[in-house]
Amino acid sequence: MYQPIAIAPSILSADFMNMERSIRTIEEGGAGFVHVDVMDGHFVPNLTMGVPLVKQLKKTCDLPLDVHLMIDNPLVELPWFLDAQPDLVTVHAEALSSVDLARAVAQIHEAGSRAAVALKPKTPVDVVAPLIESLDMVLVMSVEPGFSGQKYIVGSDGRVAAVAALAKEANPDLLIEVDGGIGVATAPLVCAAGADVLVCGSAVFGADDPAQAVRDVKAAGDAARTRALGER
Ligand code: DX5
Numbered sequence: 001m002y003q004p005i006a007i008a009p010s011i012l013s014a015d016f017m018n019m020e021r022s023i024r025t026i027e028e029g030g031a032g033f034v035h036v037d038v039m040d041g042h043f044v045p046n047l048t049m050g051v052p053l054v055k056q057l058k059k060t061c062d063l064p065l066d067v068h069l070m071i072d073n074p075l076v077e078l079p080w081f082l083d084a085q086p087d088l089v090t091v092h093a094e095a096l097s098s099v100d101l102a103r104a105v106a107q108i109h110e111a112g113s114r115a116a117v118a119l120k121p122k123t124p125v126d127v128v129a130p131l132i133e134s135l136d137m138v139l140v141m142s143v144e145p146g147f148s149g150q151k152y153i154v155g156s157d158g159r160v161a162a163v164a165a166l167a168k169e170a171n172p173d174l175l176i177e178v179d180g181g182i183g184v185a186t187a188p189l190v191c192a193a194g195a196d197v198l199v200c201g202s203a204v205f206g207a208d209d210p211a212q213a214v215r216d217v218k219a220a221g222d223a224a225r226t227r228a229l230g231e232r
């Protein structure tokens, strides 16, 4: 069912010395989530933020937290993050066996959070098929995870469409999030393909007016989504 696009600005691109100001700016712009990129230096070649920051964000933010775990040992570390009660927690399919992936999703739900599985650009989308009914969201990476400011990988919208096709019968309420290189130019492509939530790092926090950038990307995505649904 159509619902307006939600923007999830990634604070990896925000000013770490003025984090609260950055959060207020995106709240003012009408963001739907705060996207928190947790990287452990092993699963991806970068080290970013962890549990203490997630706990402080939880206290400070009015927006729901969307925690994207790019870590090697989600089953070990999930309880630490769940203790902060984020709204949504995403684990990577590549970090876990299929049995452990289902365990991680169950663990997230038991803690009262929504659960998502992320797919790196080269991971077949079919890996989410066995558990799609139990998921709240699938995150389609449109860059190799690790760094903000990368270029959108052409063809990622096709992967969004493939996830949307899988979800059509099995889980029509499933949200599809896209992460990497999303801005006003790429939002229309992925939203026409079925994306509901757009992660934006540099397109929002690298803009002169981040609140306006949130509005602009959302408007570009909503227009494309409405147009695509009209054409079907
Ligand atoms: C990449 C992260 C992204 C990234 C997005 O591994 O998961 O969330 O920060 O940044 P942009 O929008 O600049 O590609």
Ligand code: ZN
Residues within 6 Å of the ligand: 010, 035, 036, 037, 068, 179, 199
């Ligand atoms: Zn992310």
